[in-house]
Amino acid sequence: MEKDCFSSSTGKAITGSERIDMNWVQTVTGSERIDVAWHLLGQVKNSSGQLKYPRLVRVIKATIFHSNVDCERIFSLVTKTKTKFRASMNNDTLNALVSHKQMVSAKGQVCHNQEHSSSLLAKCKSATYQSLKKTVDTSE
Numbered sequence: 770m771e772k773d774c775f776s777s778s779t780g781k782a783i784t785g786s787e788r789i790d791m792n793w794v795q796t797v798t799g800s801e802r803i804d805v806a807w808h809l810l811g812q813v814k815n816s817s818g819q820l821k822y823p824r825l826v827r828v829i830k831a832t833i834f835h836s837n838v839d840c841e842r843i844f845s846l847v848t849k850t851k852t853k854f855r856a857s858m859n860n861d862t863l864n865a866l867v868s869h870k871q872m873v874s875a876k877g878q879v880c881h882n883q884e885h886s887s888s889l890l891a892k893c894k895s896a897t898y899q900s901l902k903k904t905v906d907t908s909e
Contacts, residue, residue: 804836846870 811826
């Protein structure tokens with residue numbers, strides 16, 4: 770014989786279908802992976818056999834990453850960009866380099882094959898010269 774269950778919020782007896790939901794809540798909260806929990810939520814059906822939370826599941830699928838591949842890809846790119854030889858690189862420069870590499874990659878190109886205008890190269894050369902000169906002047 771089953772014991773009667775009562776809702777802690779209403780004090781009313783919980784019906785059989787609500788008891789299933791309570792079991793589901795225990796399953797989901799005990800789940801170690803969030804994707805498993807959302808999958809279980811997407812499988813919950815009401816008494817007529819229809820999905821109970823169809824809109825919520827669509828929102829979750831559209832907004833939450835299903836894996837951390839994108840994050841790992843960014844971390845890998847940052848690690849390859851900021852090496853021990855570039856330890857003094859500031860965050861603005863790192864952000865610009867990573868963003869540029871992603872843009873070039875999205876276009877299906879590789880950065881070492883890019884061609885730049887003579888004026889851009891002259892500006893870069895001048896900025897590098899000024900920066901190095903400032904470093905030498907401050908060290909003397």
